[in-house]
Amino acid sequence: MDLADFPRLNELNLLETDVIGDIRDVGERDFLALxxxxxxxxxxxxxxxxxxxxxxxxGIISTLYPxxxxxxxxxxxxxxxxxRHSPDWYNGIVRHDTPPFGIEFVAAGSRVxxxxxxxxxxSACEVIWLDPEPDRESIDxxxxxxxxxxxxxxxxxxxxxxxxxxxxxxxWAERRG
Numbered sequence: 001m002d003l004a005d006f007p008r009l010n011e012l013n014l015l016e017t018d019v020i021g022d023i024r025d026v027g028e029r030d031f032l033a034l035x036x037x038x039x040x041x042x043x044x045x046x047x048x049x050x051x052x053x054x055x056x057x058x059g060i061i062s063t064l065y066p067x068x069x070x071x072x073x074x075x076x077x078x079x080x081x082x083x084r085h086s087p088d089w090y091n092g093i094v095r096h097d098t099p100p101f102g103i104e105f106v107a108a109g110s111r112v113x114x115x116x117x118x119x120x121x122x123s124a125c126e127v128i129w130l131d132p133e134p135d136r137e138s139i140d141x142x143x144x145x146x147x148x149x150x151x152x153x154x155x156x157x158x159x160x161x162x163x164x165x166x167x168x169x170x171x172w173a174e175r176r177g
Contacts, residue, residue, distance in 0.1 A: 011036040015047060023074065024063060037074045045075065050083040054161055057103055061114050065130055068105050068112060079104045081119060082162075090165040093172055097121040100162045106151050109134055109144030115151070116162055123155030125162065 009031055015038045023045030031037075039046030045064050051057060060080070068075045082089055082101035092099045100116040106127055107113075113129035134140045156163065156171070163171055 007031070008033050010034060013038040014043075015040050019043060023067060026067070026074065034071075035073060045080075047079060049080040051080055051103075052083055052086050054082065054086075054088045057114075057161075061103075061105075061128075061130070064105075065112070072105075072107070072112075075105055079117075088162075090168070092118075092168070094118075094121070097123070099168050100125050100156055100159075108147035108151055109140040111144055116156075116160075118155075124153065125156040125159040126154050127151060128160050 010033045017040055019040055020042035023043060041048035051060060064075060080103050098119045100118050102117045102119045103114055106115050111131045113127040115127045116125040134144045
C-alpha cells in the first residue's frame with residue numbers, strides 16, 4: 001500500500017512511528033487535500049528532526065522554504081533542533097532549558113522567516129527574514145505589524161543564531177550583573 005493511493009487524505013499523523021524519509025519527496029501535486037501533516041523526527045523536515053551543525057541550518061531552511069511558502073500547513077508544527085551529539089552543542093546554565101538550539105519557521109502576514117528558540121521556555125534569537133517587509137500601503141501591512149509584535153520577543157537580542165558557548169556564558173554573566 002502506498003500513501004499516494006489516497007489522494008483525498010486530509011490528515012496524516014505519523015509522529016509516534018519509526019517512519020524515515022524526506023519531506024522534500026512530497027511533490028506539489030501530492031496530497032492536495034492534506035490539511036494536517038505531522039511527521040516524526042526520522043523524517044528530514046519532521047517534528048524534532050535533529051541536525052548536526054548550526055551551519056547546516058541555512059541549507060535545510062532554503063530547501064524547506066519553498067515547501068513552506070507553497071503549503072505552510074505541511075511544516076506548521078515542525079521544530080527541528082541541534083543534536084546533542086553535535087560539536088556545536090553545549091549545556092546551558094538556565095535551569096529547565098537549553099541554549100537556543102531549536103529552529104522553526106515564523107510568519108507575520110505574508111512575510112516568512114525562521115528563528116532559533118530554546119527548547120522549553122521559548123526564549124528566542126532575532127528572526128532571520130526570508131521575505132521582504134510588505135509595503136506600508138499594502139493590505140497585508142497591518143496584519144504583518146500585528147503578528148510581528150508576537151514574534152519579536154527576543155531574549156537573545158543581537159543574535160540571529162545561537163551564541164557560541166563563550167558568548168552564551170558572557171551573555172548570562174551580564175544579565176546576572
